[in-house]
Amino acid sequence: MFRVELGKAARRWRTFVLAAVLASVPLLIVLALVLNPPPPGAADGFFTLATRSGLFAPLAALTAMQPFLLPLAAGLLAGDSIAGEASAGTLRYLLVRPVRRPVLVLQKYASVVALLALAVALVLVVGIAAGGIAFGLGPAPTLSGTTLSSSEGLVRLAGAGLYALAGVAGLAAIGLFISSLTESGPGATVATVAIAIIGQIVGAISSLEAIHPFLLNEYWLAFFELFRSPVSLDLMLDGMAVFGAYIVVFLGLAVAVMTRRDVLS
Numbered sequence: 001m002f003r004v005e006l007g008k009a010a011r012r013w014r015t016f017v018l019a020a021v022l023a024s025v026p027l028l029i030v031l032a033l034v035l036n037p038p039p040p041g042a043a044d045g046f047f048t049l050a051t052r053s054g055l056f057a058p059l060a061a062l063t064a065m066q067p068f069l070l071p072l073a074a075g076l077l078a079g080d081s082i083a084g085e086a087s088a089g090t091l092r093y094l095l096v097r098p099v100r101r102p103v104l105v106l107q108k109y110a111s112v113v114a115l116l117a118l119a120v121a122l123v124l125v126v127g128i129a130a131g132g133i134a135f136g137l138g139p140a141p142t143l144s145g146t147t148l149s150s151s152e153g154l155v156r157l158a159g160a161g162l163y164a165l166a167g168v169a170g171l172a173a174i175g176l177f178i179s180s181l182t183e184s185g186p187g188a189t190v191a192t193v194a195i196a197i198i199g200q201i202v203g204a205i206s207s208l209e210a211i212h213p214f215l216l217n218e219y220w221l222a223f224f225e226l227f228r229s230p231v232s233l234d235l236m237l238d239g240m241a242v243f244g245a246y247i248v249v250f251l252g253l254a255v256a257v258m259t260r261r262d263v264l265s
Helices: 002-010 013-035 056-065 069-079 083-088 091-095 101-135 150-181 185-203 206-214 222-227 234-260
Strands: none
Touching: 002 101, 013 056, 013 069, 013 101, 056 069, 056 101, 056 150, 056 222, 069 101, 069 150, 069 185, 083 150, 083 185, 101 150, 101 234, 150 185, 150 222, 150 234, 185 206, 206 234, 222 234
């Protein structure tokens, strides 16, 4: 079932469009930095540091994509996972197979996360290639002013990618739950992306700071901490706990809905 889901995604034109859009982000960032480099004395963010070591190009891309493009990818993949089958009339055929409904939901979710992992990996690989060609892959300065060797920078870059994947996997669990409630794949996608946007709006309102620690987006960019010296993992660990809680709760809700729902499509 897992391989079948991946095969379905590989045959959809929107998967290739999404991959092309995601891959274009690090390319555009590197091109922009080559044509218009940051002025001397600019703040040492990932965009500035990318001109000193190409290892920061994929990090700049992840930073730019995390607020919208990665949530959009999660919404497209998770929102259509169950609702798309229902609207096409194929869900009932899946349910008559000798696979329990909870297992079906988990396999759907696993395939979504696998595709998101490929999306994040694509951004990192394209970013490293483009950044390396434009700026080289020498020792990487950190946000704190120290320097990382190229190998250590690659390890931390991989850690940042895994953390970004965990964050978007939490949103994908919400999308899968919404997908189990409807037969409209586009509707589930829009709802999932809307939740991500609303979360960011709420996160920007200081009077609602009491609920900020419970928002997914509050921790999405915590991978910045991997590029400080010394590294502090406290915020990332808090983020992983929140991501894990969302995954467990919303996967459980999706399983409950699918277990009790009469599928007529």
